[in-house]
Amino acid sequence: MSATIKDIARKVGVAPSTVSRVLSNKSKYYTSETAEKVKEAARELGYKKNQAAVELVKKQSNVIAAVVSSVKTNFAGQIIDGIQAEASKNGYNLIVVYSNSASAEEQKKALLTVIERPVMGILLLSIALSDDNLELLKESDIPYCFLSMGFDDDRPFVSSDDLEIGYEATNFLIEKGHRKIGLAAIDKYPYTGRLRLAGYKKALSEVNIIPKDSWIQSGDYSYNAGKLAMNAYGKNTELTGIIAASDMAAIGVLNQARNLGLSVPKDLSIISIDGTEMCQIVQPQLTSVSQDFYQMGVVGVRRIEESLAKEPEILDNQQMVPVHINERESTQIQN
Amino acid sequence: MSATIKDIARKVGVAPSTVSRVLSNKSKYYTSETAEKVKEAARELGYKKNQAAVELVKKQSNVIAAVVSSVKTNFAGQIIDGIQAEASKNGYNLIVVYSNSASAEEQKKALLTVIERPVMGILLLSIALSDDNLELLKESDIPYCFLSMGFDDDRPFVSSDDLEIGYEATNFLIEKGHRKIGLAAIDKYPYTGRLRLAGYKKALSEVNIIPKDSWIQSGDYSYNAGKLAMNAYGKNTELTGIIAASDMAAIGVLNQARNLGLSVPKDLSIISIDGTEMCQIVQPQLTSVSQDFYQMGVVGVRRIEESLAKEPEILDNQQMVPVHINERESTQIQN
DNA sequence: CTGAAAGCGCTAACAG
DNA sequence: CTGTTAGCGCTTTCAG
Numbered sequence: 001m002s003a004t005i006k007d008i009a010r011k012v013g014v015a016p017s018t019v020s021r022v023l024s025n026k027s028k029y030y031t032s033e034t035a036e037k038v039k040e041a042a043r044e045l046g047y048k049k050n051q052a053a054v055e056l057v058k059k060q061s062n063v064i065a066a067v068v069s070s071v072k073t074n075f076a077g078q079i080i081d082g083i084q085a086e087a088s089k090n091g092y093n094l095i096v097v098y099s100n101s102a103s104a105e106e107q108k109k110a111l112l113t114v115i116e117r118p119v120m121g122i123l124l125l126s127i128a129l130s131d132d133n134l135e136l137l138k139e140s141d142i143p144y145c146f147l148s149m150g151f152d153d154d155r156p157f158v159s160s161d162d163l164e165i166g167y168e169a170t171n172f173l174i175e176k177g178h179r180k181i182g183l184a185a186i187d188k189y190p191y192t193g194r195l196r197l198a199g200y201k202k203a204l205s206e207v208n209i210i211p212k213d214s215w216i217q218s219g220d221y222s223y224n225a226g227k228l229a230m231n232a233y234g235k236n237t238e239l240t241g242i243i244a245a246s247d248m249a250a251i252g253v254l255n256q257a258r259n260l261g262l263s264v265p266k267d268l269s270i271i272s273i274d275g276t277e278m279c280q281i282v283q284p285q286l287t288s289v290s291q292d293f294y295q296m297g298v299v300g301v302r303r304i305e306e307s308l309a310k311e312p313e314i315l316d317n318q319q320m321v322p323v324h325i326n327e328r329e330s331t332q333i334q335n
Numbered sequence: 336m337s338a339t340i341k342d343i344a345r346k347v348g349v350a351p352s353t354v355s356r357v358l359s360n361k362s363k364y365y366t367s368e369t370a371e372k373v374k375e376a377a378r379e380l381g382y383k384k385n386q387a388a389v390e391l392v393k394k395q396s397n398v399i400a401a402v403v404s405s406v407k408t409n410f411a412g413q414i415i416d417g418i419q420a421e422a423s424k425n426g427y428n429l430i431v432v433y434s435n436s437a438s439a440e441e442q443k444k445a446l447l448t449v450i451e452r453p454v455m456g457i458l459l460l461s462i463a464l465s466d467d468n469l470e471l472l473k474e475s476d477i478p479y480c481f482l483s484m485g486f487d488d489d490r491p492f493v494s495s496d497d498l499e500i501g502y503e504a505t506n507f508l509i510e511k512g513h514r515k516i517g518l519a520a521i522d523k524y525p526y527t528g529r530l531r532l533a534g535y536k537k538a539l540s541e542v543n544i545i546p547k548d549s550w551i552q553s554g555d556y557s558y559n560a561g562k563l564a565m566n567a568y569g570k571n572t573e574l575t576g577i578i579a580a581s582d583m584a585a586i587g588v589l590n591q592a593r594n595l596g597l598s599v600p601k602d603l604s605i606i607s608i609d610g611t612e613m614c615q616i617v618q619p620q621l622t623s624v625s626q627d628f629y630q631m632g633v634v635g636v637r638r639i640e641e642s643l644a645k646e647p648e649i650l651d652n653q654q655m656v657p658v659h660i661n662e663r664e665s666t667q668i669q670n
Numbered sequence: 671c672t673g674a675a676a677g678c679g680c681t682a683a684c685a686g
Numbered sequence: 687c688t689g690t691t692a693g694c695g696c697t698t699t700c701a702g
Contacts, residue, residue, distance in 0.1 A: 002476065004695055015673045020697060030671065046474045051451040053695035055387040057678045063448070070416060074409075081405060084433055088441070093448040095430045098419055106423070113398070113428040116386040139381045141337065223616055251616050258618065281558055281586050282617065283593065339679055350689045355681060365687065388679035392694045 003045035011041045023049070055118045064304060065114035066096040069127040074247065074276050075293045076125055079147055082297020083123060090305070092120065104130040115140045121304030123147055123297075143307030147300045148293065150191045154317060156307075158299045160291045161320040162192050166199025169243045169271050169289045172325055174207055177334040178241035178269060181211070184229035185219035185249035193218070193245070196273070200243065221245045226252020235260040240334045241269040247278040250286050254330065269331040284329035295321045338380035346376045358384065390453045399639060400449035401431040404462040409582065409611050410628045411460055414482055417632020418458060425640070427455065439465040450475045456639030458482055458632075463525075478642035482635045483628065485526045489652060491642075493634045495626045496655040497527050501534025504578045504606050504624045507660055509542055512669040513576035513604060516546070519564035520554035520584035528553075528580070531608070535578065556580045561587020570595040575669045576604040582613040585621050589665065604666040619664035630656045 005023070009016040014034060021029045022038040041047075055061045064087050068076055080096065087094045099110030111133055114122055122137065122144040129137065134155075137144055146157035166183075173181050183200050187193035197216070204211055217232050219225025226249035233239055244250035250272030254264055262268050264284060272279060275290025299319055340358070344351040349369060356364045357373040365373075376382075390396045399422050403411055415431060422429045434445035446468055449457055457472065457479040464472065469490075472479055481492035501518075508516050518535050522528035532551070539546055552567050554560025561584035568574055579585035585607030589599055597603050599619060607614060610625025634654055 005697095006695080016695090017674080017697075018672060020695095021672085024697080026697095028671090034672085048475065049451050050391070050453075050695055052387045052390040052453060053678090054697075055678095056385070056391055056680085056695080057697050059678070070412075070419065077405075080433060084405065088444070093432070093444065095432055095448065097428070097430055098415060109423070109428065113430065116384050118385075118387060140383060248616075255616070255618055281583070281590070283590055340681095341679080351679090352681075352690080353688055355679095356688085359681080363687085369687085385679055388694090389681075390694095391679080391696090392681050394694070 002050075003042075003047045004050070005047075007045055008038060008041045008047060011045070012037045014038070023047075059118055061118050061120060062091060063093045063095055063119050064121050064123065064301060065119045066094060066123045066125060067110055067114065067127055068096055068098050068125040070098040070100045073126060074278060075148070075274055075291070078276070078293035079125055079297040079300075082294035083301055084297070085294075086298040086301040090301070092301070095119075099127060104133060107133050108136065111136055115142060120308065121145070121301075123300045123304070143304050145300050145303045145307075147296050148291075150195070150318065152191060156303060156317040158296050158303060158319040158321060159192075160296075160323050162195035163199040163202070164320075165273055165289050165291075165323055166196035166201075166243075167203045168199070168323065168325060169273060170200045170203035172271060172287075172289075172327075173241040173243070173269060173331070174203060176241070176269065176331060179207075179209060179334075180215070180239045180241070181209075182215045182217065182229075182233060182237075182239045182242040183211075184217050184233075184242050184244050184253055185221055185225035186216070186245040187220060188216070188218045196245070215239065219245065219249065221249055223248040223252040225249055226254075227256040229253060230256035230260070235262065237268075239268070241271070241331070244270060244272045247272050247274040247276050247286065247288065250288075250330075251278065251282055254282060254286070265330050265332040269334065271331055275326055279326070279328060287328045287331040288326050289323055290326050291323050292321045337385075338377075338382045339385070340382075342380055343373060343376045343382060346380070347372045349373070358382075394453055396453050396455060397426060398428045398430055398454050399456050399458065399636060400454045401429060401458045401460060402445055402449065402462055403431055403433050403460040405433040405435045408461060409613060410483070410609055410626070413611070413628035414460055414632040414635075417629035418636055419632070420629075421633040421636040425636070427636070430454075434462060439468060442468050443471065446471055450477060455643065456480070456636075458635045458639070478639050480635050480638045480642075482631050483626075485530070485653065487526060491638060491652040493631050493638060493654040493656060494527075495631075495658050497530035498534040498537075499655075500608055500624050500626075500658055501531035501536075501578075502538045503534070503658065503660060504608060505535045505538035507606060507622075507624075507662075508576040508578070508604060508666070509538060511576070511604065511666060514542075514544060514669075515550070515574045515576070516544075517550045517552065517564075517568060517572075517574045517577040518546075518580075519552050519568075519577050519588055520556055520560035520580040521551070522555060522580070523551070523553045531580070550574065554580065554584065556584055558583040558587040560584055561589075562591040564588060565591035565595070570597065572603075574603070576606070576666070579605060579607045582607050582609040582611050582621065582623065585623075585665075586613065586617055589617060589621070600665050600667040604669065606666055610661055614661070614663060622663045622666040623661050624658050625661050626658050627656050 097110045100106045124146045126148045217229035230253045272286045272288040275288035279286040343354045432445045435441045459481045461483045552564035565588045607621045607623040610623035614621040
């Protein structure tokens with residue numbers, strides 16, 4: 001077994017409490033002389049702090065936990081980078097646990113893994129919690145915040161403004177002269193899809209366009225959903241522009257359009273939602289409404305800090321991170 | 336604060352140890368009658384186990400830790416899926432911490448995050464540990480295993496056989512009739528690149544081909560490295576086939592070839608190494624030597640289990656996971 | 671500045 | 687089957 005604080009104390013000839021003070025940098029409470037001896041002994045003994053013991057007595061730790069849906073989302077990495085950077089800056093450690101969002105049972109295990117130890121906060125990345133598990137989370141009294149998804153109730157979250165995303169994407173195409181614009185692979189009913197759809201309709205209605213039902217092809221944001229949507233539009237579609245629900249969906253639309261003999265952007269303009277690096281490795285490169293995932297991670301960590309510091313009532317529970325449009329090669333002016 | 340085992344004991348009128356027994360499912364040691372009452376009370380009180388306390392006394396936990404290089408690798412997710420599945424099957428929990436492999440300091444923090452608590456094992460995903468940090472890891476006495484990378488020393492790892500990868504990729508092109516074959520974006524000196532290069536040379540020498548220096552363009556496996564390599568080969572390259580060091584590198588080669596006016600696979604065949612989903616979303620779809628990343632995760636967990644069970648001497652420290660070739664659209668017969 | 675002592679929440683003998 | 691006791695490794699009063 002690893003050496004303990006007592007071993008060091010014995011070796012140096014001081015009390016365990018003194019060793020603790022040195023090793024926890026409670027300066028002012030020891031001479032640099034004893035500090036040296038203690039540190040020296042610690043090194044020799046290969047001492048490693050037992051955080052379980054520390055957390056047990058302090059009842060808090062400096063670790064932030066992120067729970068991530070294991071469904072492959074290519075932007076999760078960016079959010080995690082943001083969390084990591086901000087956490088590290090403030091001296092927190094980050095641990096992440098993956099959870100298959102499909103199974104409430106798996107979800108619960110993931111959640112318990114972090115709840116059952118004194119983490120300072122929990123960040124949930126695009127994960128749809130079951131009611132039971134949400135209850136579990138609330139009961140834990142650990143500050144939490146959802147990232148990259150929103151809700152109608154008062155749960156704290158930080159995400160992009162999905163209404164704005166739908167609106168901006170649509171407006172971008174309108175300003176390029178497009179009138180018949182499709183919305184592909186979007187999930188119509190849950191919060192995110194619903195708002196994007198609303199933004200789409202809003203932009204359209206401002207120029208007096210009423211979208212046909214067939215313009216809106218719902219789906220699950222996946223590559224395959226993109227392909228299916230494009231297939232449904234067909235080779236002879238009246239659409240001249242398409243908004244894809246995600247980068248992967250956009251690539252699906254793009255590839256299927258090509259399969260159908262359509263040339264992008266000549267015959268069809270495509271604008272994607274997300275703006276991950278995927279947009280830049282396909283040809284033509286995809287114009288996108290880009291979300292600032294990194295920033296979501298940063299804001300999420302700050303959100304946790306605030307929950308710790310302030311009373312719940314003062315908190316601005318639901319925060320939006322701005323989006324911006326990256327014009328690349330998949331869109332062009334429509335005459 | 337959350338309720339403790341004592342609160343439950345008081346409420347039900349039994350001893351804390353009894354509560355502990357019920358809650359830890361030490362069946363045989365209590366009547367179903369008391370069990371009911373205890374569980375009922377636990378539910379009412381919203382009891383949550385304090386793992387810090389458990390781990391402190393048991394000196395071991397059921398969590399496996401994965402340390403992942405935060406450099407974006409699109410296969411890390413697959414490895415983690417494999418770890419997760421196998422861990423979950425055996426009742427372990429997985430926590431992952433991200434570490435920027437560039438900074439030894441960051442690395443150390445990540446490592447300490449997991450070493451300073453009683454995890455049952457540590458899996459390291461394509462992370463190049465500094466000497467100090469490797470020492471730290473060894474000292475911890477926690478079983479560990481590197482995944483998706485190999486070493487010349489006796490460190491435990493599980494990876495693909497990189498010599499075989501280089502050999503198979505090259506041989507595949509040779510059998511298609513190619514004679515002038517390039518190797519792009521590979522890191523020549525470290526273990527992985529060195530072995531792949533050796534496999535490449537071996538296959539070539541078997542058919543009496545000696546590669547020119549210019550055929551081998553080293554790089555860092557990235558998209559950009561792929562582009563640079565293709566650019567170095569140039570529009571009028573004598574090569575008819577190229578092996579790319581990774582999927583992203585292959586896409587870089589592919590796009591740059593197209594930029595140069597070369598058609599794939601008509602003018603140039605490309606075979607990629609990795610075989611992630613990226614291969615299927617580009618056009619043409621990329622032929623690849625596919626690694627079984629998921630399996631690496633699975634084997635990694637088993638490796639940890641074995642280290643716990645057996646004496647170090649008996650262990651087969653370095654394990655290879657088989658690769659296979661997926662022929663897709665980016666390669667064709669060369670006359 | 672340092673030591674002694676108490677205790678975080680839980681489990682594991684040991685008696686009964 | 688259940689209660690009593692001790693203690694995991696650390697921090698934190700409280701004295702001195």
